[in-house]
Amino acid sequence: MDRRQQKTRQSIFDAFSVLLETKQYNQITIQEIIDQANIGRSTFYAHFETKDELLNTMCKDIFDHVFSATPEVEQTHDFSKNPDSLVAIIEHILFHIWDKRDDIRRILKSQSNSVFIGYLEQYLNDTFLRYKKNIRKDIPVEYAVYMLCGGFADTVKWWMSEKHEYRPDEVAAYYMKYINNVFVHLN
Secondary structure, three states: OOHHHHHHHHHHHHHHHHHHHHOOHHHOOHHHHHHHHOOOHHHHHHHOOOHHHHHHHHHHHHHHHHOOOOOOEOOOOEHHHOOOOHHHHHHHHHHHHHHOHHHHHHHHHOOOHHHHHHHHHHHHHHHHHOOHHHEOOOOOHHHHHHHHHHHHHHHHHHHHHOOOOOOHHHHHHHHHHHHOOOEOOOO
16 A cells, blocks of 8 residues: 555545544534545545445554564564563453543444454454463353453453553453463463
8 A cells, every 4th residue: 555545545544534423423414524634535435435444444553563573662662572471461352442542432432342352352252262272170161262352352441441541461461460370471
């Protein structure tokens, strides 16, 4: 995708986010997104077939980077120092959620919040399964991972919907205390 296409795509994302601030997801029309983004109908459809695809793409874009297998040094944190640490991974995820908090808060307030939470839990499931050898033997792995994902998603919803200003590392520490009884030992 060239820079012009990236700029147009970002304009569509921004327009959609602005509309989510004032309207329910199911009340937003493609025409309103087009008007807000100041683009033509064919331009919108060159990027997205439907409004649902737009939302799915926004969620996927957020999570593809957040759950990237390649650790990187970033402005707000350095995930590359300890990429195998669950604490570092949780902090990394929360820092990115914090960086995108305005968009995420809008999505969570919309009727399509289940799409966002679904993507989050899908990516979390894969992350937590990497630590299945650390889960206590008296808890079924599937149950533990299910509860870990749900607890994390609920943590994000609580943190974003209440507009708490806790730092990502603070929320990570709270969550790690919450899940401490599930794992035998973690690094």
